[in-house]
Amino acid sequence: MHPTRKQILTTIAERPTSGPDLAAELEISRAAVWNHVEGLREDGFEIESQSDGYTLAGIPDYGGPALEYGLDAPLEIEYHDEIDSTNERARTLADDGHSDVVVVADRQTGGRGRLDREWASPSGGIWLSLLSRPDIPPASAPLYxxxxxxxxxxxxxxxxxxxxxxxxxxxxxxxxKLAGILTEMEGEADRISWLVVGIGLNANVDPEDLPGDQPATSLQSEVGAVDRRAVAQTLLEEFWTLSTVDAEEIMAAWRELASTLGQRVRVETPRETVVGEAVDIKAPGTLVVETEDGLREITAGDCDHLRPAE
Structure with missing residues (x-):
């Protein structure tokens, strides 16, 4: 969002402000104020003109300007009503030199997950990809x-x-399954050139629109329709905050929410199948499994939670 428009929104959300007062505060012409206000209205913001000035009466449900407004993270939003893949678009932006951009879509036509699996992305979900250039070696990318x-x-x-x-x-x-993540990167031996983290979260999605190849759910299915803008902003703010802390803090946060730890698991790796109890996770994302032959550390694989009989 244009910085001047963001400042206008902040001001009229706090108090009614006239066009001349906005022009004076922002050091722009009254015509420029009017153009910015009309642009904000076109973006879906409800701005009322009253005797004491402009007031912000409503915020759009979703979209780029809506997500940027009030977002407590220094991220630029690029929004699409429909796109083939937010990850693919983020990779294009990376090649063009961009950073700290979030590509968001209401609907994806070619969404995918790990191992190039199809990811259903109907309207109403939260489908986004974060592009960044962290100063870390490629081996640390799984942290993200x-x-x-x-x-x-x-x-x-x-x-x-x-x-x-x-x-x-x-x-x-x-x-x-409620959400999935696909992380992609490009880099050299000692540093990452760019990192794209794709997140697909089933938000306001009808159950019949969810994929049938595995059990899935949505926020709407669990608690009814949610404020998709608020959920997406919380996700982005949490991501930004966590991306600034050290690995041990990330590990601790992950452990608090993990359902895998303490479970008997079967992990299919490219070379073998490992069965045992998942006992811990180590940076940058290595699963530690206690097997009959001792502890095993697994960096990548498909994990199934097993019932005791298995």
């Missing part, structure tokens, strides 16, 4: 998957849903 999982789980809990995290990248309610 953990950050995203914690951020999504916290946002869901803030909306009243008892979400937990299943290693490596699923946010769930019970055994039903």
């Amino acid at each position: 998957t953990l950050v995203a999982a914690v951020a999504a789980a916290r946002a869901a809990r803030d909306a009243g849903v008892d979400a937990t995290i299943k290693w490596p990248n699923d946010v769930r309610v019970g055994d039903r």
